[in-house]
Amino acid sequence: MKLETLFDKLHELPTIPKVAQELILQFDDPKTHIDSLARNIERDPVIAAKVLRLANSVRFHGTRDSTSIDDAAMRVGFNTLRTLVLASAMTGAFRTNAAFDLKQFWRHSFEVASICRLLARQRGVDPDTAFTCGMMHNLGELLIQTGAPEYASRLRTTVSSAAHAADETLQLGFGYPEVGAELARRWLLPQIIQDAIAYQAKPRQAPEGDQMALLVAQAARIADAIERFGGAGEAAREAVEGPLMEGIDLDQLFEALPEVVQADRAFSEVLA
Template structure:
């Protein structure tokens, strides 16, 4: 199957909640303000509670407690709140595409880990809107679930390949595209903003890694995740390829701290988004 057919399957099986689209419209409308966003979210008590827990989590580390949606918007900004809503929505998407071939809890943990590592690296690199890397990391391997659900035989053949090589190299071999490329295209079909889907879609393009920091950063976060979560097979994986190093300038200490941060905080975030 082509990447377009998997994207079509994903679009038919799961659509973004209307709330996500309405928040996006409000953010893009210069006549709207934070009160408009707060009113939308506040009518959903369950979502409001989850957003407040996330706003008070290690993702932001504010010194004072954020106890209301209006305060959350004023402190972290409308775009950050939108990203948190998308992160919460991602959990529902994962469940929609649950497959017996993938342990959903392990897959979700790994996805959040990638998001936490990416967010930390972005913040330390002073990248604008660093919290969006949390969402990118979470959604980066969404398509793996879609593919396993839609094409179990092909996915099983991919899983059974014991030849050496990185996952995205094997993905190109079996599917003619990487899971990140497919995930980014699904995100694009959901009309998520360009700064969310474009880095994911191009995460494994070496030329774009060398040219664009956002792409290099999310690629590095995925390498960290792979090395730390599957140490037996990828424990010696190079985190900084020449292409990544060309556009992402961080110290070795920052990489170590990103690992420590993700190791410490991932399970807390997993427990918040259920």
């Protein structure tokens, strides 16, 4: 099966709602104020409801309920709001069959994203961009599930992200990194996101100077180990040691992991 065939099989390409597209552009504008973001969020009932739900979750709830978008936006803050809007746009673009565990899929995506952000801070690169790349790293998996379910049903469930991608390549002729990168290209997402998705299974081949694919590869390896060993303990830490983690302070990373990963799971609960 060729990559073009998969996209040809789709009656409609998954799309991001117009309001969400406008909001994403607003977040990238340094002149944007949070009150203008709140007014645009109010235009999309789905995103607005998720913002209110997150603001009133255990993670952010204060002494009173948040009942307006203005108040909710101020409570969660600019960066969290940006993440939620982008995540809401991504999750709303796809519909899968009942056999695919969408909630688990997004929980894993946010875990990889959270780890990417920690790794980015260690390496001195933009943590928000790293988080976005991590959250979107396996969009190709969703497109395979929605666009070629007859193929997806024959794929083996594997623990390792890299092994899963290799399995797809063997059976379909391409893997989710290629599919996700092509979707990102058709969505006109920034080149840095396209490259992070495309080269996550071969980060050393990424364009010179681009570290995002490497961060995604490292974060996916760590997330796989956490899943395999039931948490971010010593066994998971030892399992990820190797050349891929060169330059990373694993002790510092694993010390911070439990709190960070638990906090960002609030997103997957809100989006489910």
